[in-house]
Amino acid sequence: MDDRSGPDGSRRARSRARDWERLAPYVLVAPAVLIIVGLRLYPLLLGVNFSFTGDGDRNGEAVGLDNYLALFDDPLFQQALRNVGLLVVLLPVAVAVPGLLATFIYLRVPGHRFFRSVYFFPAVLSPVIVGAIFNLLLAFDGPLNTVLGSVGVGPVDWLGDPDVAMFMVVGVHVWATFGMGLVVFLAGFATLDAALLDAARVDGASLRQVIRHVIIPGLTRTIQFVFVTTMIGMLTSMFGLLYVMTSGGPEGSTYLPEYYIWIQQGQMNRPALASAASTILFLIMLVVGLLQLSILRRTGRED
Structure with missing residues (x-):
């Protein structure tokens, strides 16, 4: 008699089917x-472990926290950390730019189809090309200073002034990359309940009130995603612009951890110190990302 026939056989077959259903997600x-x-x-674990070893004559030897102590004694790394703080402060601006532009496109302002295609164009350009273009535009004798001189404003050393250069590099990065955030926001708008916008218009809500009380709460998860991805991009994808536009100068004012890591690994031949800097960069990204998500979740609940 077949074991699968009868009540007991049916129960065993159903039990095996349930077991496979429970295992299927893990297998996939x-x-x-x-x-x-x-x-x-x-x-990542290998890199963290390598950061506790030495460079040069101490290659492969366990050195404890010596690499980390050396990092925090290095003025260039200290400047890189200060610039990370500047990026965190400017991050809401980098997220607000594509968010507002996506809002105007979604609300179908005149010419929104044209702007929709033009806004994404910088995202397809190589950072090297973008950096070269803005090097020409921002040169001391370049077009921007020529225009300013025509209206009586003195020339500005946009890339040679330590107090200005980092802001210019960040601004160029935001211009070159906001197209990706724009696409994500437009995808988020596709999930927004249009009835809420219609109700807000009927109630006479202003554009500012619509953005604050309808759009932002409705796009909380999208905003969280764009915040995290934009932060990762600003901390790990600006090397090309830095290398072409300033090479870390002037006076090390535009150093970021990723550029510092490249210098230590590629030019100074100090891979263990570079591993320690990479570990610190990872921890910074983890902490800042978790704080941002916590703040955004709290803001979403309050709204």
Whole structure:
């Protein structure tokens, strides 16, 4: 007699089917987990471990926290950390720019189709090309200072003044990358309940009130995503612009951790010190990201 026939056989078959249903999600995500562990987490742990070893004559020797102490005694790394703080302060601006532009496109301002295509154009340009273009525009004898001189404003050393250069590099980065955030915001608008906007218009709400009380609460998760991805981009994807526009100058004022890491690894041949700087950069990104998500969640609940 077949074991699968009868009530007991049916129960065992259903039990096995339920077991496979419970295991199916784990089987499906297993390849992705293995890739992340093998290509991300394992190298990360190796890098952290390597940061506690020495460079040069002490290559491979355990040095404890010596690399981290050396980092915080280095004025260039201190400047890089100060610039990270500046990026965190400017981050809301970098998120607000694509958010507001996406809002105007969603509300169908005149010419929104044209702007929709033009706004994304900078995102397809190479950072090297963008940096070269703005080097010409922002040169001391370049077009921007020529225009300012025509209205009686003295020339500004946009990329040679330590107090100005970092703001210019960040501004160029925001201009070159806001197209990706714009696309994400437009995708978020597709999930927004249009009835809420219609009700707000009927009630006579101003554009500012619509943005604050309807759009922002409705796009909380989208805003969180753009905040995190923009922060990661600002901390890890500005090397091309820095290298082309300022090379870390003037006087090290535009150093960021990623540029400092490249200098230590590629030019100074100090991979252990570069690993320590990479570990600190990872911790900064983790802490700032978690704080941002916490603040945004709290803001979403309050709204």
